[in-house]
Amino acid sequence: MAPWIWTDSLSVKIEPIDNQHKKLIIAINALEQAMEDNESKGILTKLIAALKAYTDKHFSYEEEFLIKNSYPDIKEHQIKHREIIDQVLYYEKKLEQEENYLIDFEMLDFLKNWLLSHIMVEDMKYSKFLVDKDLQ
Numbered sequence: 001m002a003p004w005i006w007t008d009s010l011s012v013k014i015e016p017i018d019n020q021h022k023k024l025i026i027a028i029n030a031l032e033q034a035m036e037d038n039e040s041k042g043i044l045t046k047l048i049a050a051l052k053a054y055t056d057k058h059f060s061y062e063e064e065f066l067i068k069n070s071y072p073d074i075k076e077h078q079i080k081h082r083e084i085i086d087q088v089l090y091y092e093k094k095l096e097q098e099e100n101y102l103i104d105f106e107m108l109d110f111l112k113n114w115l116l117s118h119i120m121v122e123d124m125k126y127s128k129f130l131v132d133k134d135l136q
């Protein structure tokens with residue numbers, strides 16, 4: 001599949017967060033490429049661990065930023081983040097436990113769509129809140 005490309009429509013108008021979203025997309029593309037190239041389980045495991053670590057770091061940054069800016073729906077947003085992390089953990093565990101499990105594009109698509117819809121729906125909510133707040 002063609003790599004996922006960041007476009008302006010994904011911008012939350014906060015530069016460091018946009019940059020982190022771009023890196024997340026790169027991490028997902030790297031994982032997809034490795035799957036397509038039939039890379040070893042060891043490499044896939046490393047890429048998923050990297051994606052999980054980066055997602056964790058990004059979510060922490062985002063949550064701290066939202067708390068600092070008094071975003072009212074922070075709790076709801078944190079729950080959504082947790083759901084995504086759980087999904088990555090589930091995938092990681094599956095890879096670790098099932099000996100013959102190597103490639104699951106359905107799962108990758110699921111993860112991709114989930115992240116994309118998170119940015120487009122949930123992150124856009126705080127983006128709008130912060131842009132409106134700044135304009136006041």
Ligand SMILES: [Fe+2]
Pocket residue numbers: 062077081118122123
């Ligand atoms: Fe978020």
